[in-house]
Amino acid sequence: MLTAQRLQLAVRGRVLVECLDLHIEPGQVHCVLGPNGAGKSTLLRTLAGLRDPDGGSVRLDGREVGDYTPMELARRRGFLPQSIVDAFSLTVMEAVAAARHPRLPFWAWGDEDDTPVRRALATFELDELAERDITTLSGGERQRVNIAALFTQEVDVMLLDEPLSSLDLHHQMKTLHELMRAATHEGRSVVYTVHDINLAAQHATHAILLDGRGHALAGPADEVITSEHLSAAFHHPIQGIELGGERFFRAGRLTDTHL
Template structure:
C-alpha cells in the first residue's frame, strides 16, 4: 500500500515559548509499521501527540484524508485514529473487560449505548491480544506485559485504521517487549492497520518497522526502509554513537553494535581454557 491518509505539512510544535518540532513534513505510509526514533527530547512523542490531535500545531497542520485535524469532528477522528499514550493510568478498580469496552465509545450513539457489533469487537480484540482469560481481573493487579496487552486490546476494540503507539514497550522486560511488538506486527500483517510507534531501541525499530523516521532536534534527519536508514553514519549523526551495523543473524535486518567506550581499547576475546591475562600454552 502506498497511500498516505495521515500527513503533516510544515508542522511546528511548541510548549509555551519552547519550539520542539520545527517545519516538519511527514507522509505516513498506509498499511505499514512506521517507527519514529531519535535521542531523548528530539520531538518524537510530541510529533505523535500532534498526529493524534492531542497537541495543537503552532504552525502548519496535520491532515487526515486531506483535511486538517482541527476541522474534523472529534468523534470522526476517534473512529479513524487510535492513540495509546505513554504509561496510561486506568481508573481504580476497573476490570479488563470494562477497560477494553471503553474502546467502543466513539462508535456508540446516545440512543444505543451497546450493540452486538460492540460486543463482537471487544471479544475479538481480547481474543487477538490473549486477554480474554483476564476479563474479570482488575487491571491494576496485572503484570506490566499483561497490562500493556490490555491497553492494546482497548485500542483494537476502537477498530481504527490508524494506530499510534507512544513507547509501547516502556518499563517492560525484554520478553514482554518482544511479546508486545510481535503482537503489533501481527495485527499489521493480518489486518492491514497503519501503525506509527515511537521506540527507543533502534534495533527493535529496525526489526519491526517497514518505514523508519529518524529525528534530531525537532527535525527529520532521514526516513525510509530500515536497510536504507540504519547505517553507522546515521547512528553517529543522530545519536552521537560510534557503531558497526551488521546483518541481524535471525532476520537479516540492520543490527547496531556499539563501538568500545571512548578512551577504552576493545576487550580481548578470551580463549577457551585460558585465564584472562595469561599467555596460552604452546
C-alpha cells in the first residue's frame, strides 16, 4: 500500500496542497486531475520518492519512501515522467529491455529471459518497431516505448505523469485499458495524471482533484469527479450529462460577457 498522511506540497513558496491523505491499495487506479500548475506532477514525484514532502509523510508498505535505497524503490515502484531525453541511440527492443535492469543481478545482464520485454512490445503494438532506432520514432511511438518499458518492470506501484500525451485515440484507450487490467487482474496500484476528464472518469476507480490553491480532494472516482467539484477546481462551469448509462462532462461555452 502507498499512503500519504497530511501531505503538504509547495513550490517556490507557493502552497499547492495544504493537507492530503491518500490510501492507494493494490487493485486501484487513481487518476490525478487539476488545472495546469496545480501540482499534479509535483504530487507524482513526491509519491515516487523523487522529492521530499513539504509536510506530512509518504509511506510504501508502512515505510517512509525516503528510507528506501534507489534500487529498492526501483524494484517496487515505477515512474514515467512527462518527458524522457534520449542520451543514446538504442533500438526499441534495447530501450524496453533496459527497464528490467533493477530486477537483474549484475552478472545476468544480457542473459535474461526476454519474455516480459516481448510481451510488453506486443501489448503496445511495437513488435514491428523492435529493431528501429528510438531516435527515429514519432512522438507517439516513443511514448508507447516509454509505457512498454514501465510495464516490463513488473512493479507493484505504477506512477505515470501524462501517459496519454502524444498518443492517438486508439493508443490512449489501449493504454488506459492496460492500466486498468494491470490493477484489476494483477493487483498492481496505478496512479496517473491526465487532462481529459471523461477518459479519467471511465478508466479509474479513484480520483485525486487539485485546484492549485491548496485544496485537494481524494476518494472514489464517482464521488470526486462531479460537476460541482470540477467547476470549482478548474474555475470554469462544467456540466455532467448522462449518455448510454454513463456520466460525461462538458465545459460550458464562453460568451462575450465572459471575455
